[in-house]
Amino acid sequence: MKWTDLDDNWCPVARTLSLVGDRWTLLILRDCFLGMSRFDQFVSSTGATRHLISDRLKRLVEADILEKRAYSERPKRFEYVLTEKGQEFAPALIAFRDWGKKHLPVRRATQR
Amino acid sequence: MKWTDLDDNWCPVARTLSLVGDRWTLLILRDCFLGMSRFDQFVSSTGATRHLISDRLKRLVEADILEKRAYSERPKRFEYVLTEKGQEFAPALIAFRDWGKKHLPVRRATQR
DNA sequence: GCTCTTCAGTTCTTATTTGGAACTTATGGC
DNA sequence: GCCATAAGTTCCAAATAAGAACTGAAGAGC
Numbered sequence: 001m002k003w004t005d006l007d008d009n010w011c012p013v014a015r016t017l018s019l020v021g022d023r024w025t026l027l028i029l030r031d032c033f034l035g036m037s038r039f040d041q042f043v044s045s046t047g048a049t050r051h052l053i054s055d056r057l058k059r060l061v062e063a064d065i066l067e068k069r070a071y072s073e074r075p076k077r078f079e080y081v082l083t084e085k086g087q088e089f090a091p092a093l094i095a096f097r098d099w100g101k102k103h104l105p106v107r108r109a110t111q112r
Numbered sequence: 113m114k115w116t117d118l119d120d121n122w123c124p125v126a127r128t129l130s131l132v133g134d135r136w137t138l139l140i141l142r143d144c145f146l147g148m149s150r151f152d153q154f155v156s157s158t159g160a161t162r163h164l165i166s167d168r169l170k171r172l173v174e175a176d177i178l179e180k181r182a183y184s185e186r187p188k189r190f191e192y193v194l195t196e197k198g199q200e201f202a203p204a205l206i207a208f209r210d211w212g213k214k215h216l217p218v219r220r221a222t223q224r
Numbered sequence: 225g226c227t228c229t230t231c232a233g234t235t236c237t238t239a240t241t242t243g244g245a246a247c248t249t250a251t252g253g254c
Numbered sequence: 255g256c257c258a259t260a261a262g263t264t265c266c267a268a269a270t271a272a273g274a275a276c277t278g279a280a281g282a283g284c
Binding site for chain 2: 230231232233234235242243244
């Protein structure tokens, strides 16, 4: 079964996962909440390949979670900003952050 | 970059994702919160392959999010139950559920 | 005893997705 | 003319997942 097949699952958690339940997608959203909006920012911040970022941004725009808009006409340059639907995803990321802070402390250099 | 490389990222969201930022892992956790605990239950409930479930359960046990314990000695049978660390992941799933309920309504048969 | 069923996996081969790096296109600056 | 920047796309190799069949231990029914 493919993960996109979850999009009409009875469970709202599964439907949500079919759309954003992927590390890179969630990292892109995190970046948006941190104020980033441009392609190359996402690439360097997440460490994902350009290919992946390109694909995930397309999905997010299609799902109306991000909006792609031109901030420059010549040369053509775009930025991605959270829609209201996207903004409302904040509680999920906050829950991830809090859980990570509590249960996954950063390992120190001495422990590596 | 591989996703497991996120485990010592400065960002708690990224660290959390390196552990559970994968659809099947999150679906397994959802099932645990719904009261499921056995291998075949996870397989049929999530629709993932047995291979995947096997792999993800191993990770979750290793991360101390689930505990594997025998509920029968002869024949050997196991169940997987949430640890306290796992229990505390609930807010994230609740956020996913609420967002999905609000923004991703189930499509009806007539629309397919 | 023999066959069927359940559970908790493992193994196998094939298909899909990712990773990594280079290339493209449009423009601006020096 | 040459280099840089932004936002992608293209290519091939490597890693991961899909799907189905197989294993092993035991119990239930006949």
